[in-house]
Structures are given as C-alpha cells and as structure tokens.
Amino acid sequence: MMPDFTRLKAMIIKEMWALLRDPKSRIVLVLPPLIQLLVFTFATTLDVKNVDIGLIDHSNGVHARELVQRIEASPQFRGVIRLDSEQAMEHAIDRQQVIAALVIEADFDRQIARGEPARVGLVLDGRRSNAAQILAGYVSRIAGGYGAELNPRMARLGGESAVTHWYNPSLDFMWFTLPSLVAIIVSVAGLAITSQSVARERELGTFDQLMVSPMRVHEILIGMMVPPMMVGMFNGTLFLVVARFGFGVPFTGSFALFILSIFLFQLALIGMGLLVSSASMTQQQAFLGSFVVTVPLMLLSGYAAPIDNMPDWLQIATYANPIRYFLIIVQGLFLKTMPASVVFSQLWPLALIALVSLSAAAWLFRARME
Numbered sequence: 001m002m003p004d005f006t007r008l009k010a011m012i013i014k015e016m017w018a019l020l021r022d023p024k025s026r027i028v029l030v031l032p033p034l035i036q037l038l039v040f041t042f043a044t045t046l047d048v049k050n051v052d053i054g055l056i057d058h059s060n061g062v063h064a065r066e067l068v069q070r071i072e073a074s075p076q077f078r079g080v081i082r083l084d085s086e087q088a089m090e091h092a093i094d095r096q097q098v099i100a101a102l103v104i105e106a107d108f109d110r111q112i113a114r115g116e117p118a119r120v121g122l123v124l125d126g127r128r129s130n131a132a133q134i135l136a137g138y139v140s141r142i143a144g145g146y147g148a149e150l151n152p153r154m155a156r157l158g159g160e161s162a163v164t165h166w167y168n169p170s171l172d173f174m175w176f177t178l179p180s181l182v183a184i185i186v187s188v189a190g191l192a193i194t195s196q197s198v199a200r201e202r203e204l205g206t207f208d209q210l211m212v213s214p215m216r217v218h219e220i221l222i223g224m225m226v227p228p229m230m231v232g233m234f235n236g237t238l239f240l241v242v243a244r245f246g247f248g249v250p251f252t253g254s255f256a257l258f259i260l261s262i263f264l265f266q267l268a269l270i271g272m273g274l275l276v277s278s279a280s281m282t283q284q285q286a287f288l289g290s291f292v293v294t295v296p297l298m299l300l301s302g303y304a305a306p307i308d309n310m311p312d313w314l315q316i317a318t319y320a321n322p323i324r325y326f327l328i329i330v331q332g333l334f335l336k337t338m339p340a341s342v343v344f345s346q347l348w349p350l351a352l353i354a355l356v357s358l359s360a361a362a363w364l365f366r367a368r369m370e
Contacts, residue, residue: 194273
C-alpha cells in the first residue's frame, strides 16, 4: 500500500524537529562521532612503539654491544634497561617495566668469531601477547639483519626474498583501522538514535496520539526512519572525506557504491534499532537495549578479532551481523578498488537483514498499538 505523502511529509518533519529542536542535540549528532573517529584512529594503533626492553648481557663482547646499539637505535624502542640477573628480569617483567627481555649468553661473541650460528634469548610478557609478538618480530628482524652482515655467504645460500604488501605498501595502521572505524562509529550512532524513536513517543505520551491518527503503521515507521538515515548518511560521507583528505587514506573504489552500501547498511541498523525501540517502554530501556545489541555486533563483526578464529557455532551467528558485511565493503572500497560484483555479493545479505529486521519491527509496533 502506497503511503500518503502529505501525512508522510508531516511525520518526517515532526521526527526531524524532535531530533533537531535542541541545539545541544544537533551538536551531539555530528561532533561526538567525529571526535571519536579522530581519537580512536590514534588509540587503536596496531604499531608497538615507545616501549622498553630489558637486557641481560653475559657476553659483553663487541658483537653483543653492536646488536644492543642497533636495538637502541630502532624507533620502535624507547630504551634498553640493563638487568643484572634473571631475578631482576622477572621483577621487571612482573611490574611491567619492560615488555620483553633480551638474554645474550656468555659464548655469543665466541660463536660468531668461530663462524658458528649464534642465538639470543627473548623472554616476552605473555599478558600482552599481541604487542609482545610484534616486538619479537622487530628484534628478530634486527638480529637477522646483523647476522646477514656478519655472514653474507649464509645469507646468499638462504636466497633473497622480495616482500610486497598489497593494498598497504607502507604498513600504515591508519589505512586499516580508519575505514573500519567508519563502520563501527556509524553503527553505534545509528543504533543509539533509532532506538530512542518509539520509546520517546511512549515516554512523552504522544504514542497514543499516533495510535488514533489516520497514519498507517508503515507511514509512521518510514517517518521515524528518515532522520537517523539522514544523520548516518551525512556522518558516513563526512568520515570518508576526513579519512581521505585529513589522514591521507586512499579511497580507490566507487563513491556511488559507497553511498549505496551505507544506505543499505543504515536500513539494517535502523531495523534493529526500531525493533529495540518498539520493545521498550522508556528511553532508558531503549538505551540499555541498544547497548546490549551494539556490543555483540561490534565484537562479532571481525573488527576486533578475525571471524575465522571464532568457534564454528559463533561464526554462524555472525551471518546475521550487518557490520560484518559493511566492514568488508568499506575496507575494499578504500584500499582494494573492490569491483561492483564483489560489493553486491556483500550487499544482498545487508538487504535481507534490513527486510527481516524492519518487518519484525513493524509487526511488534503494530502489536503494541493494538
């Protein structure tokens, strides 16, 4: 049934006015998400920098000092803390003074002088396993480079390899985290705004007026959908501009596909938000409900941890998560020049989620009206 556009226009204007009538609310819709994008871009860095590493040097030889000097000169390390014993190393790691400790044995220089392979030990803080593993890679690369200089014949026997990092040649963490944050922050804002719509009408006492009005259910819901859709589309486009021109993250895909993708993504989020709002009696309940929905959506999206690493039964649950699909799209459009065929393979699940969630929200809304 086609909506009456006069009634629909009035409903949209009413919802927009409810959303924008407070000057503070107008600022909250755009400014906090933008600040979150700027702050979280630096806070969610995958680089490990400005960390201290412990050192136990039983060798005190020329080669040991050269290796330590190279580690000290690396921009990833803030400093090398010299330790006297294993007990001091244990104490430093336990108090998190260092994230790792390098142990050079007494025969390190003698082995190098005899032309034998020499090894160093590295003790890592397992409480910060991800950062410790990245730091171990830094130390291994420095030690491997020094070893290749000392014994170029062994380096030639091992062959040479050329490493190319597709889609992110300089391994800039912003190129990965910032497109993902576009999806995450738009999701949080979209769910928070939409979940308040129906609950606000109940709390303000205007829900009964909607029930006795000549407006149909789908007209009311469409009117409630337009304001958060407009806010989400504006924020998504703004974040794209900030990422491209503010942080230098390349956008290699189609802008039209980005707009289409964020539109369907917003529809799926709005459906979930309206479902939460229709089930809530107060705005406080709606806020708590949106929080309950938002946290699992973010954790199961693949942003914090790869979906392939999750248990099989949990991977099945991610298929109902719209952020999962939009993350793939936004990362692909930013970095991979993702073709339209691949984008559409991720869009149809978003459309299906939107259809199911909006239908469920309409059914629940109609049931509450009766």
